[in-house]
Amino acid sequence: MKYPYFPGCTLYTKAKKLDDAGRECSRRLGFELDELPDWTCCGATFPLVNDYHIAMSGPTRILADTKDQGGNKLVTLCSVCFNVLKRTNHVMRTDEERRAKITDFIERDYHGETEVMHYLQVLRDDIGFDQLKEKVVKPLEGLKVACYYGCLLLRPVKEIGLDVMENPTIFEDFVRALGAEPVEFPFKIECCGAFQTVHSMEVATRCSRDILNSAKNNGADVVITTCPLCQFNLDDRQPEIQKSDANFTTIPVVYFTQLLALALGISPADLGFERNLVDPLPVLQAKGAISD
Amino acid sequence: MGDVVELKTDETADVPVAEEAGEPVAAACSFGDFEDFESVPVDRRVMVIGGGICGITAAIDLGNAGYQVVLVERLPSIGGRMLQLSETFPTLDCAQCTLTPRTVETGQHPNVTLKTCCEIEKLGGEPGDFKVLVRQKVTYVDWNKCTGCGTCVQKCPTKSVAMFERDAGLMPAIYTLSPQAVPNKPVIDADRCRYLTKGKCGVCAKVCPVGAIDYEQKESFFEVNVGAIIVATGFDVYDWKTKMPELGGGNIPDVIDGLTFERYLSASGPTAGAMVRRSDGTEPKEIVFIQCVGSRNPELHKSYCSRVCCMYTAKHARLYKHKVHDGQVYIFYIDIRSTGKGYEQFIQQSVSEEGMIYVRGRVAKLYEENNKVIVKGADTLTGRQIEIAADLVVVAAALVPNEGARELAEKLGLTCNKDGFFVEEDYKISPVDTGQRGIYIAGCCQGIKDIADTAAQGSAAASKVQVFLSAIRRQKQDAV
Numbered sequence: 118m119k120y121p122y123f124p125g126c127t128l129y130t131k132a133k134k135l136d137d138a139g140r141e142c143s144r145r146l147g148f149e150l151d152e153l154p155d156w157t158c159c160g161a162t163f164p165l166v167n168d169y170h171i172a173m174s175g176p177t178r179i180l181a182d183t184k185d186q187g188g189n190k191l192v193t194l195c196s197v198c199f200n201v202l203k204r205t206n207h208v209m210r211t212d213e214e215r216r217a218k219i220t221d222f223i224e225r226d227y228h229g230e231t232e233v234m235h236y237l238q239v240l241r242d243d244i245g246f247d248q249l250k251e252k253v254v255k256p257l258e259g260l261k262v263a264c265y266y267g268c269l270l271l272r273p274v275k276e277i278g279l280d281v282m283e284n285p286t287i288f289e290d291f292v293r294a295l296g297a298e299p300v301e302f303p304f305k306i307e308c309c310g311a312f313q314t315v316h317s318m319e320v321a322t323r324c325s326r327d328i329l330n331s332a333k334n335n336g337a338d339v340v341i342t343t344c345p346l347c348q349f350n351l352d353d354r355q356p357e358i359q360k361s362d363a364n365f366t367t368i369p370v371v372y373f374t375q376l377l378a379l380a381l382g383i384s385p386a387d388l389g390f391e392r393n394l395v396d397p398l399p400v401l402q403a404k405g406a407i408s409d
Numbered sequence: 410m411g412d413v414v415e416l417k418t419d420e421t422a423d424v425p426v427a428e429e430a431g432e433p434v435a436a437a438c439s440f441g442d443f444e445d446f447e448s449v450p451v452d453r454r455v456m457v458i459g460g461g462i463c464g465i466t467a468a469i470d471l472g473n474a475g476y477q478v479v480l481v482e483r484l485p486s487i488g489g490r491m492l493q494l495s496e497t498f499p500t501l502d503c504a505q506c507t508l509t510p511r512t513v514e515t516g517q518h519p520n521v522t523l524k525t526c527c528e529i530e531k532l533g534g535e536p537g538d539f540k541v542l543v544r545q546k547v548t549y550v551d552w553n554k555c556t557g558c559g560t561c562v563q564k565c566p567t568k569s570v571a572m573f574e575r576d577a578g579l580m581p582a583i584y585t586l587s588p589q590a591v592p593n594k595p596v597i598d599a600d601r602c603r604y605l606t607k608g609k610c611g612v613c614a615k616v617c618p619v620g621a622i623d624y625e626q627k628e629s630f631f632e633v634n635v636g637a638i639i640v641a642t643g644f645d646v647y648d649w650k651t652k653m654p655e656l657g658g659g660n661i662p663d664v665i666d667g668l669t670f671e672r673y674l675s676a677s678g679p680t681a682g683a684m685v686r687r688s689d690g691t692e693p694k695e696i697v698f699i700q701c702v703g704s705r706n707p708e709l710h711k712s713y714c715s716r717v718c719c720m721y722t723a724k725h726a727r728l729y730k731h732k733v734h735d736g737q738v739y740i741f742y743i744d745i746r747s748t749g750k751g752y753e754q755f756i757q758q759s760v761s762e763e764g765m766i767y768v769r770g771r772v773a774k775l776y777e778e779n780n781k782v783i784v785k786g787a788d789t790l791t792g793r794q795i796e797i798a799a800d801l802v803v804v805a806a807a808l809v810p811n812e813g814a815r816e817l818a819e820k821l822g823l824t825c826n827k828d829g830f831f832v833e834e835d836y837k838i839s840p841v842d843t844g845q846r847g848i849y850i851a852g853c854c855q856g857i858k859d860i861a862d863t864a865a866q867g868s869a870a871a872s873k874v875q876v877f878l879s880a881i882r883r884q885k886q887d888a889v
Contacts, residue, residue, distance in 0.1 A: 284655075303777075
């Protein structure tokens with residue numbers, strides 16, 4: 118099976134390990150991520166501002182390109198890209214006036230035909246977690262995983278519709294399929310601080326600290342995420358947290374595709390763990406997810 | 410009053426038709442009989458569906474006016490939701506003390522026949538001459554033999570969570586709803602009874618001095634012929650446990666809803682009025698009340714205001730303070746709606762004299778930490794986020810029409826609005842009339858209201874029935 122694939126800017130730079138592992142895993146799971154030619158930035162948060170017609174032209178072009186390429190499903194890995202593309206597509210499907218304005222401007226014929234899917238959704242709905250479980254060659258038994266959703270993967274629920282907004286389970290089901298044990302923690306859908314990290318770092322630091330402490334208090338060995346920005350805040354802000362809280366102990370934060378790759382038997386050397394600020398290797402080794 | 414409306418009945422429905430049901434059977438659970446009932450002409454007979462304070466009020470009014478009333482209630486005894494309450498606003502008088510004389514009067518009224526454990530199966534006939542098929546549910550106790558001695562209830566070895574006590578305590582599998590139940594006859598909950606689920610036990614049958622326990626009892630049907638019908642089926646609590654995972658989804662034991670809190674406060678409740686936490690039995694010292702839980706939330710839940718929560722939350726807070734003098738109360742609210750007589754004074758007194766802290770804002774999330782419930786919310790007056798580590802959280806969940814209201818509406822030819830409340834003819838000038846002549850609605854099934862308004866509507870419906878039936882009589886006389 119071949120899916121048009123939109124990696125997005127971050128996955129070419131900071132979040133390359135999310136992309137690399139995602140692509141390699143797709144091959145092992147029997148589907149192909151076919152990168153859209155000539156893709157542009159999704160617009161990041163721009164469609165969320167008030168005057169969003171112009172900002173939605175970019176994502177609309179991406180969606181129209183997907184349709185013209187003959188694919189009806191567009192897969193993304195990044196939560197932000199997923200959110201932007203999915204919400205733009207929602208406007209294309211439900212708001213005739215805005216759709217006309219934007220498609221006239223970019224001179225494309227598009228009515229929301231493309232289905233925007235998150236990689237997790239492909240695993241759940243098209244591959245099936247049962248099938249995934251069978252493909253796992255190295256079950257991550259004994260590894261306790263905090264599934265951190267963040268905001269953009271889920272909200273607003275009426276436009277995204279991936280899972281229940283307040284108590285999602287898709288990530289936990291995924292983790293179970295890998296043989297690992299998901300831990301329930303009350304901060305799994307709290308905000309990481311997002312872009313506050315740029316101009317008021319203390320806000321993002323505080324948010325990240327609460328999330329990580331909650332995960333650790335509930336027994337997690339590792340936190341997983343789908344979002345490059347969440348990963349940045351949760352991982353790279355840990356030294357900052359330690360400055361204000363000497364008792365804070367670090368916890369690795371990895372992409373879900375990295376964990377998936379381990380379970381599918383891909384060598385940890387290929388998974389870019391060295392790019393993580395808090396080294397995940399010691400705990401993954403201790404829990405037997407990586408053999409020495 | 411000229412044309413006679415032909416009522417639709419579904420002939421294909423898989424229920425016994427009235428003829429097959431035969432004579433009104435001496436049903437296992439009848440309390441009173443139909444002798445008096447059938448001695449009067451049909452235009453002096455009325456059915457009231459629902460035995461809460463609304464139905465009771467209507468039944469007593471009609472009975473006092475000389476009408477024969479059959480009061481149909483699906484639970485084993487009458488009293489309705491008010492039976493679950495502790496004390497009532499704005500006077501803080503005991504709900505049981507107000508209610509019990511009324512339930513007893515209903516039970517003893519010569520013109521009122523109680524049919525409990527019964528539900529409406531089908532409606533036929535026409536306004537002024539309805540034929541109602543009633544399903545008598547299985548009670549596993551022959552009420553004609555039962556003396557109401559209560560031995561079976563005392564000896565029942567099963568104690569488990571049951572609807573009436575909500576999360577506050579356990580009930581035996583053979584039970585009455587209260588010590589003052591009317592009728593004071595027990596029933597067996599088949600889902601919880603050891604004998605009926607596992608085939609072992611039979612304690613109640615062994616201890617019953619009159620051999621009233623009947624595990625083989627079958628449900629039966631009987632038909633009642635009445636001139637008019639009052640529907641007063643009441644309300645239930647919104648299913649916040651499954652619909653609102655942000656409140657812990659019912660998995661945090663010390664997050665309870667208002668009706669459950671009533672059971673804790675009630676002197677006849679499972680804790681005999683002791684204020685304790687479900688998790689560890691300790692006395693909660695810091696307690697958070699959250700108003701508008703599921704109400705006034707058109708995006709995700711119910712768009713309407715549930716009308717009674719502002720008042721009962723203030724009442725809860727005060728009753729709690731009367732029990733736990735050093736306790737601290739926080740109340741999250743959107744705004745306070747206290748529009749009844751003496752209600753605003755009640756609120757003001759709660760704030761100024763009882764030291765309740767009212768926080769204007771909503772709560773985003775509840776979770777457990779270190780044996781406390783962490784309440785994350787906002788104070789929208791100061792613009793600050795608030796976090797309170799509470800011992801107990803009480804959510805004022807939205808109130809919704811009782812289960813089965815839509816099905817009943819279909820059977821009776823009534824309409825429901827999108828939230829499931831029965832639609833009245835005109836909200837302002839004929840609030841208890843419906844699109845069906847001869848059928849009236851009253852109480853919370855029409856829209857959420859407090860006890861005072863509910864009782865007023867019960868009486869209103871009773872008087873509307875009398876107007877309707879005298880018109881029918883006059884029509885008949887004119888025809889002669």
